[in-house]
Amino acid sequence: MGKRSPLTTSQWAPRVTGETRRSGDTQPAAPSGGRTTATQWVARAALPVALALWLLSLRHVNLNAMTDLGLLQVLPVLFWVALGLLAAGFCVALSDRRTRGGWFAAYVIGLIAILHATPALLYPTLRYGWAWKHVAVVDAMIRNGGSVPGAPQLDVYDQWPGFFHLNALVVQATGLESSLGYAVWAPPVNNVLLLAPLLLIYRAVTTDRRLVWGAVWIFYSCSWVGQDYFAPQAFAFLLFVTLIALVTGQLRAAAEQPPGSRARAWPVGRYLAVVLIMAVIVCSHPLTPLMMVSALVALSLPRRNRRVLLPVLGAGALLTLVWDATVARPFVSANLSEFVGALLKPDSNVVSGLAALGTAAPGQVVVSWVDRGLSAAVFLLAALAFVMRRWTRRTGMALLVLAPMPVLIANSYGGEMIFRAYLFALPAAAFLISALLFEFRRRPRLRVLLVAPLLLVMLGGLLFGYYGKESANQFTKDEVAATHFVTATTPPGSLIVSLTSDVPGLEMNYDRHPRIQLNEQEFAVRQRLVNDPIEGMEPFIDGATVREPAYIVLSRAQAAECYLNGTLPADTMRRMDTAMANTPGFVKVFGNQDAVVYRYQNPDAKEAP
Structure with missing residues (x-):
């Protein structure tokens, strides 16, 4: 195995050569020349063949056939062959100590392309309703x-406007009409950008290329949460991982200093860069600063780390407190009682984001259990690494895995906290799993090939979570046309009513139209809607007038969401369509294959003066 970083020693001051080694644990560097072996040919051929098969597999995908399992049930066999071949080729490359880092990087980028560029290449419009909202x-x-x-x-x-101000600057500087054009490619781009800080973190802990690239592959194979779309969370998470990379790198640099050195804990330029990154995190996202402070607190627990960590922790905590007490004070004040209540009921924060398995579509029951299984497996394997690879206990990786737990206990974050905690723990957990699976001295090829099935299982679990809800996340051009009709051509002041949030771009021109989302209403209101759609909508649309009518938008993705998550019965939208078509006052003003818009005006409502 390659060299261990001083981060793995029990003292920060390096001893002997500043590295901890085990007999027979060295990994020779890749030779610069020599005859190409059969293993190398296999590793080099598998990558381009896999990518070619992947591109060919995307030619004939029937998106209209997606139901319970999203893309999983419409991707052709050739796609799965390509993904399996890519994973097998990576394992072959990992088994050969002569494989150069460039090949590992190419395999990882190929994995990112297959996983995250597939929706962008298949879908005619931007994926995911929240991404449309952020564009708006x-x-x-x-x-x-x-x-x-x-x-x-x-x-x-x-x-928390940092992400949006940055993108507004990009749009204005480039002369683009909006951020919609490049938001489509946010998932693959965000994942590629994560590669550099992940490598910095792992290389601060070990120089063994097998452990480093194995950890990178495992991270991308287990990152099923899907927080990589055009959103402040993806931007802030990238900055968070970059911050941890700089901190772990400085810990390594401090450990390599000779005993008694009076060198600065931080070079001035690097420290200012760290502070700048933390400032951007603090102004861009409400949750990530808390995860940042929690991670810095965890890393500062070992006394040997405090000289490096305390200046960063102090600056990060101060920036977060000042921002929350000034710019973000309205939000913090309005939600303070909820925060306090969450502290008193930590168990609700752990389970509140999980799917209601009894009411979800049959395929979503499977998706939910696979998501849980993959998440549990990641933490279990990380725990096994902590027990079986004793040197990992001195790396700080275990502390970073546990760092999100206090934030998880403190708040539910709209039911998503357990997923966000998993996301922030994953970079460190991936390294621990890599140490467990790929640290061996004998028969490396056999050991790597034996681990290959587990890597394939991880990829399969990822795809269930990442692709399993695509029937609601994907939008057609017909749905976009219906939204454009409502937001761009209707009279100012008109009320817009939708069944769910899965309507692309309904927040565009938000200042011209108030909006109601029916599946977010109280249980009694939703029950009345189910019993009688017209009666259920009446309290919201009763004030519609000729000059300011109400527009009810029904679309394919909304029906898919109702079917998938069971918040409302699967036939709710069909029954609403039928009821409005047969009720006086409702007029169908727009319709196509995937969407319909009704206008309603109450003849008894009085016009505003």
């Missing part, structure tokens, strides 16, 4: 000079 916020900030006024449901973006 960027557009609103450009129109309103950097803010989103007059929208209570969007005011949180005024208080």
Whole structure:
């Protein structure tokens, strides 16, 4: 095996050569020349063949056939062959100590392409309703000079505007019409950008290329949460991983200093860069600063780390407190009681984000259990590494795995905290798993090939979580056309009613139209809607007038969401369509294969003066 970083020694001051070694644990560097072996030919051929098969597999994918399992049930056999061949080729490359780092990087980028570029290549429009919402916020900030006024449901973006201001600057500097054009490619780009800081973190702990690249592969194979789309969380998570990379790198540099050295804990330029990264995190996302402070606290627990960590921790905590007490004070004040209540009921924060298995579509029951199984397996394997690979206990990786737990206990974050905690723990957990699976002295090829089935299982679990809900995440051009009709051509002041949030771009021109989302209403309201769609909508649309009518948008993705998550019965949208088509006052004003829009005006409602 390759050299261990001083981070693995029990003292920061390096001893002997500043490295901890085991007999027979060295891994010779790859030779610069020599005859190419059969193993090398296999590793080099598998990558281009896998990518070619992947591209060929995307030619004939029937997106209209997606139901319970999303893309999983419509991707052809050739796609799975390509993914399996890529994984096998990576394992072959990993078994050969002469494989150069460039080949490992190419395999990882190929994996990112297959996993994260597939939806972008298949779908005719931007994927995921929240991504459309963030595009609308960027557009609103450009129109309103950097803010989103007059929208209570969007005011949180005024208080953490960093991501949106950056994208508004990009749109204005490039002359693009909106961020919609490049938001489509956010998932593959965000994942490629994560590669550099992940490598820095892992190389600060070990110089063994097998452990480093194995950890990188495991990270991408287990990152099923899907927080890589066009969103502040993806941006802030990238900065968070970069911050941890700089901190672990500085810990290694400090450990390599001779005993009694009076060198600065941080070079001034590097420390200022760290502070700048933390400032951008703090102004871009409400959750990530808490995860950042928690991770820095965890890394500062060993006394040997404190000289490096305390200046960073102090700056990060101060920036977070100042921001939350000033710019974000309205949001913090309005939600303080919820925060306190969550502290008193930590068990609800752990389970609140899990799917209601009894009401979900049959395929979603499978997806939910696979997600849970993969997450549990990641933490179990990381725990086994902590027990069986004793040197990992001195790396700080175990501390980073546990760092999100206090934040998980403190708040539910709208039911998503358990997923976010998994995301922030995953980079460190992936390294521990790599140490467990790929640290061996004898028969490396046999050992790597024996581990290959586990890597394939990880990829399969990822695809269930990442692709399993695509029937609701994907939007057609017909759905986009319906939304454009409602947001761009209807009278200002008109009420827009949707069944769920899965309507692409409904927040565009939000300042012209109030909006109601029916599946977010109280249980009694939703029950009344199920019993009688017209009666259920009546309290919201009763005030619609000729000048300011109500527009009800029904679409394919909304029906898919109702079917998948069971918040409303699967036939709710069909029954609403039938009821409005047969009720006076409702007029169908737009319709195509995937969407329909009804206008309603109450003849008894009085016009505003």
